[in-house]
Amino acid sequence: MKYALLLVAVLSSPAFADRQTFPPADQANRDPSLVAFRETLLSYVSARDVDAVVATACPDIYLSHGGSGGPAELRANLTLDPETLSEEDQGKADELRAQYWADLEYTLAQPGYFDEEGEFWMPHQWQITLPASLDPQLAFFVTGTDVALRQGPDRTALTLGLISHEVVIIREFQNDTEYQRVLLTDGTQGYMHRDYLWPMTGYRAAFSKSDAGDWQLCTFVSGD
Structure with a gap:
């Protein structure tokens, strides 16, 4: 069964959906x-x-x-x-x-x-179903647990929160940049290290x- 990501006009509206987490669970042992x-x-x-x-x-x-x-x-x-x-x-x-x-x-x-x-x-x-209104090229999955969301693009910047296994939005991914500017599904913005961001495509x-x-x-x- 696929899981639907609830996301409301995340790119243009001040009203955002609640955040959702999708912790990893390997079913292979079945x-x-x-x-x-x-x-x-x-x-x-x-x-x-x-x-x-x-x-x-x-x-x-x-x-x-x-x-x-x-x-x-x-x-x-x-x-x-x-x-x-x-x-x-x-x-x-x-x-x-x-x-x-x-x-x-x-x-x-x-x-x-x-x-x-x-x-x-x-x-x-991959079992997460993105909203039809969201360009999948902009969606990234946070692969780690308690990954720092920082105020600025630097590991010394203030930590705004710890993010685990969520879908975030990156409007412009910078290939040569260590910290990427991300948008959470509740509207919170900050920077996360690229090593923890897996493109949904x-x-x-x-x-x-x-x-x-x-x-x-x-x-x-x-x-x-």
């Missing part, structure tokens, strides 16, 4: 076979074993909103041939490849939940069972 599969897959990812990771994928694994999907695309993403990149990005191939592996490993290690079809999704906050992954009853990696995608 199925020991899933726990074993995830542990094995994470060991393959940690070892950067391309063949082993690809072998766990669904025949139609979903990897991008515009790509063809499938194990071949997963292999291409994991190996990332510089020749497939634009000329200006070819020198970044090693960095991009390493980041893809890191994103996969980090996402698979997150607490997750079972949806109504029996698929297992990670991270757990960020990576998510899903496991599904094959017809033979074996778990497979069937989704690893980011974006709206």
Whole structure:
């Protein structure tokens, strides 16, 4: 079951909704076979074993909103041939490849939940349904417990409050800025460290069972 975020005109109105928290709760232990599969897959990812990771994928694994999907695309993403990149990005191939592996490993290690079809999704906050009026590109999830909301963009700035597992709004995310200006759903504003902010359009992954009853990696995608 998905959880709806109650948010009222957060970007333009002085009237705001109550704040909601969504503490992490991993449902994987409901199925020991899933726990074993995830542990094995994470060991393959940690070892950067391309063949082993690809072998766990669904025949139609979903990897991008515009790509063809499938194990071949997963292999291409994991190996990332510089020749497939634009000329200006070819020198970044090693960095991009390493980041893809890191994103996969980090996402698979997150607490997750079972949806109504029996698929297992990670991270757990993907079950939050954002209001249709909210641009999902502006929504971020606070991944930590008691994360400082500060008055200014500095770790020495006054702490306005401690935030745990909430959705916050960032109108303009600054890629090169450590502290981001955030808006809570009750209208409170402040700054939070970027390490605790996961975009709601960020990576998510899903496991599904094959017809033979074996778990497979069937989704690893980011974006709206």
